[in-house]
Amino acid sequence: MNRRMTAAKGVALAAALSLGLAACGSSEEPTDESTADEMAEGESSADPLVIGTTLPVTGTLSFLGPPEIAGVGLAVSDINEAGGVLGNEVTVEWGDSGDNTDATVANSTATDHISQGVDAVIGAASSSVTLGVVDTYVEAGIMMISPANTSAELSDYSEFYTRTAPPDTVQGAALGSLILEGGHTDVAMIVLNDSYGTGLRDHTQSAIEAGGGTVVYGASGEGQEFPPGETNFGSQVSAALATDPDALVLIAFEETTAAVNELVAQGWDFDGTTYFTDGNLSNGYEFDEGTLAGVQGTLPGAQADDDLRERLNTWYSENEGGELDGYSYSAESYDATILAALAAVRGGDTSGQAIADNIKAVSGAEGGTEVTTFAEGVEALEAGDEINYTGPSGTGPLNEMNDPSSAFIGIYEYGDDNQYEYVRQIEGTTAE
Structure with missing residues (x-):
């Protein structure tokens, strides 16, 4: 099945849906003692982490869609292979961002994501598209992590917005x-x-x-x-x-x-x-x-190495039935997804708020053990260490503006x- 096409849902739900639905998709608040015990036992009372995407399936940036989709998909595959987040497999709700010529596409996707109980969204690619929907996600308490936004207008926009691409x-x-x-x-x-x-x-x-x-x-x-x-x-x-x-x-x-x-x-x-x-x-x-x-x-972004390219191509071929002809923002999409998952692990909770509260720390803002994979990050966190996730995009820790400190x-x-x-x-x- 072509997963991207599950994004094309229209706007039928858009008019009446309350942003209050986001609360229904939030994870339960953990207690500190129970969280530590559950992580040690490989179990958790936290809800499964749900990642949404708002990436360009259609529109003027659709050529960026395949590598970004592959980056998210490969990251989720790696996360689940390592045991998932807080004892549960991560799931993805795929969505289309369209482009800056038709705001209804991204708005419809945002509406869908809220109804689907999404905790974090990877996207959008276009800064203009993000500026059109970011407030919807922020008000719903959903963490938005763009792999490709570069507009300086988005620096320090909200605690619920960050990016793995550097500003202009x-x-x-x-x-x-x-x-x-x-x-x-x-x-x-x-x-x-x-x-x-x-x-x-x-x-x-x-x-x-x-x-x-x-x-x-x-x-x-x-x-x-x-x-x-x-x-x-x-x-x-x-x-x-x-x-x-x-x-x-x-x-x-x-x-x-x-x-x-x-x-x-x-x-x-x-x-x-x-x-x-x-x-x-x-x-x-x-x-x-x-x-x-x-x-x-x-x-x-750093140049994707041969191993990452091979893995991205394999995932895309097996899940989308095609071949990648470019790798723009694939590494940034991969890292955005891994950071969201590690933030949930550190917070012991999969809610957007927990991800927002912990994403700087797992990116290395607090220093800590350097890790290059999700599995290494979980192992260090369970040992009580702070971590500095250093992924294939090569970006530095997130700074106080919610931007990569270096890239x-x-x-x-x-x-x-x-x-x-x-x-x-x-x-x-x-x-x-």
Whole structure:
């Protein structure tokens, strides 16, 4: 069965459902003494942990859905293989986030999750989508952990929201430095007009200007952004190229195809002059051979190693019946799920509140024993140790803003086959 398609439920439940239903899905409050005894005996009075997903099955970010879904699925498989959480297997309620062009998709999924008694949600991928539904989850006491949100607007948003991807301050600094390293000083930016696009543009622009460069088109305050879902880039490309840039940054989602086709039509030379970001770094484009050769891009997160890729592919093939053609945010999705489970173990309770109260600590905010797997984390917690979970994404402990304190940004480059390959990575820190 294709698990993703269980997300397509419509909006029939949306109008009348009370957020009070969240209380029905919460776990029982444990007593300190009984929790310790139950963990030692492998039993618990806590309800089974229910993970929900609000990840892009449809919409302009749907290319990110498969690796993120695989990350969650593989993590849950590993958790259950290690004995589950507090003596119970973890279950998943799969949901679609859609994109920022249709808010009803994510809203319907949130309604479903509340009725399903979900304790923690992995998602959304789009910062704009998250901003549209996060209050619903917060009011319901459901912990929301995004593997891909980068908007600075979400830093310190709520105790019930955190992420395993760094904010735009880190990626923007890396992208700006990459552009300047290429010898470029006059940069045009074609930018999606949403919180992700403008936020990343602003931080990239700051880095470019700090290094002596100038944004000659698409700069903050100029009003030259394009709306979500745009398909006609004729006038925007003409205006951008009229400024005679020596580099061009395209911050977009699925709109990238139309923008690239227009740039080709107007004679732009992509090789060594063009930069993508995490929102459009994809191997799924169907351009003429060599179109994207020399295009570079940035992607938050450490490069997935061969073992993780193999395991992700195996899970996806067995459960979704397909093959992965990219791994963007797969490691972050895996780590988000593991952190939620470890937080529940530390708190002795699977409720959203317990996860919120303990997730910083298991990420390493209190120091402790470094662990790299769920099983190692449970063993250390049962021994009475604090833990520092260090997963495949390589992010540092969560800080007081509920952001990773450090993270890697990968640098990638397209070849003649229009497929991108890993070049190197840099590590950045986030501001408190």
